[in-house]
Amino acid sequence: MKRAIEDSTALPPVVDRTTFTAALEALRVREKAHTREADEIAAQRRRLPMVELDANVTVTGPAGPVTLLDAFDGRKQLLAYYYMWHTGHPAAEQCQGCTWCAGQIQEISYLQSRDITFAVFCQGPYAESRAYYDFMGWSMPWYSALGSLEQLLEGRNIGQMYLVSYVRQGDRVFETYWTTMRGVEVMDNNYHLMDLTVYGRQEPYEDSPAGWPQQWAAEEPKLPKVIDGRPIAQWSRIAAGRSDDLSGGRCGTS
Template sequence: MRYSRVPEDATLPAVVERDERETRLEDLRGREKAHSREGDAIAAERRRLPMVEVDASLELVGPQGTTTLLEAFDGRRQLLAYFAMWHTGSPASEQCPGCTWCMAHLGELSYLHSRDITVAVLAQGPYDEGRRYRDFMGWSVPWYSALPSLDRLLVGRARGMMHLVSYVRCRDRVFETYWTTRRGVEVLDSSYRLMDLTVWGRQERHEDSPDGWPQGWHNVDGEHVLCHDGRPIAQWARVESGCDDSLTG
C-alpha cells in the first residue's frame, strides 16, 4: 500500500457527554470567528497596497512558442501566477513535492474566471519539460516557462522558492499588486485545510498536538512531508494508471 494508515491504537481525545463537548466547541468557535474577522481585515489591507509596474512585454514560453506576460492574462484583467520550482533535467519523481502539492489543487478554475481572474503556472524551468510534467499529472492549468524573464519577474526574491504573485492589467500595462511564498502559498491548498479539521490534524511533527498523537509525516534525510515512497504523493495514482512520467524528448 502506497499510503500510510493511522494505527488502530493511536491516542484519541477524552470521551465526554455531548453537552460538555458543545460547550468547549462554542469557546473555540469564538476564537475561530475572531480569526476569520482578522483574516478579513488583512485582506482589506492587502487590497489597499500600492502596486508597481512590470514590463508587460516580458517574454514567456508557452504552447505557441514565445509569448508575453500580457498575453498570459488571456484577456482577463487579473492574473495569479504560481512560479513553480523546477529541477531541469531531473525525472518527474525528483520534481518539487511542494509545488506538485500546490498545483495539484488547481482544478476547477471557472469560479476564478467568473471574477475576471486567470490562473497560470509560470515555471522556473524549460517549457517542454514542464509541459510534459503537466500532461503526466493530468492538469489543465495554463503552463508557461518564465525562464527568459525570471530575473525581472522575481525582482529581489530568491529564485527556486515557491512564489505566488498577483498582477492586474490596465489596457496594455501590467502591475504587480501582491506576492507571497513559503507557507503563504498554502492558500492554493484545500487538503491541509481539511486535515486541520480532523482530530489528528496534519500528522506532522511541527504541530502542537497532545502526547501520543500520530505525527509520522516529517522530513527524514530530505524526504518531504508531501512525498511517499520516493515520489510526490500526487504522482502515484498517475504512475499506477500507466501514465508516462518521462520529461525528456
C-alpha cells in the first residue's frame, strides 16, 4: 500500500461556503475600487503632455539601419521595449527580466488592430542579440538601438529596462509615456495569474501569512526568473535542441 506523501506547507483556515463567500465579497469591494483607480490613472496618462524626438534617429533591423519613424511600420503609435543586453556574454547570462518580459509579447495582432506597433529596441549589437532572438524563437519586430540610446533615452539610465510609448503625426514623432522596473510587469500575464493563487508570487518582498512559501529570491529585485543558472524560458529551447551559441553574431555591428 502506498504511503501518502506528507505535505506540511501552510494553508489558509478551512471554513464553510458561507464564510468563504462573505470573505471573498469583502475583498471584491477592494478589487473593484482598484479597477476603477486603474481606469482613472489610465485616463490621466492619456492627458500627459508629450515631447518631440528626432524622427530620423536610427535603429538597426534585419535590413540595416532604419529611422525611428520607419519603426512605426506605418501605424500611428509605437510601443518599444528597451531590452537590457550584456554584450559578449553567453545566452545563459543574458537578462532574466528582459527574457521574461519580451517573451510574453508574441501575439501582437490585437495591438496592431488599434494602430499600435510593438517592437523591441535592444540595447546591444544587432547581430549578437538577433542570434538570441532566433534561439528563443521570438517573432516580434526586433531592432538594435545601440548608438542612438542617448537620444532615445535622454535623461534616463542607459542599460535599464524601459517600456516607452510614442505617437506620430505625419513625419513627426513624439514620446508620450515611459515606465521601468515593476512598471514593465504590464507586459506579463504570469505574475497576474500568480497573484490569483493562494501562495502568490512566492517572493520574499510579498506580504504573506507566516509559513507561506517564498523561496523565489532574486539577484535582481522582484525579478527571479532563473533556474539552474539560466533564465527559465531558455530551458525549453535547449530541450528542443536549439543552439544558444551567440558567437556567430559577435561581429561588432550595431
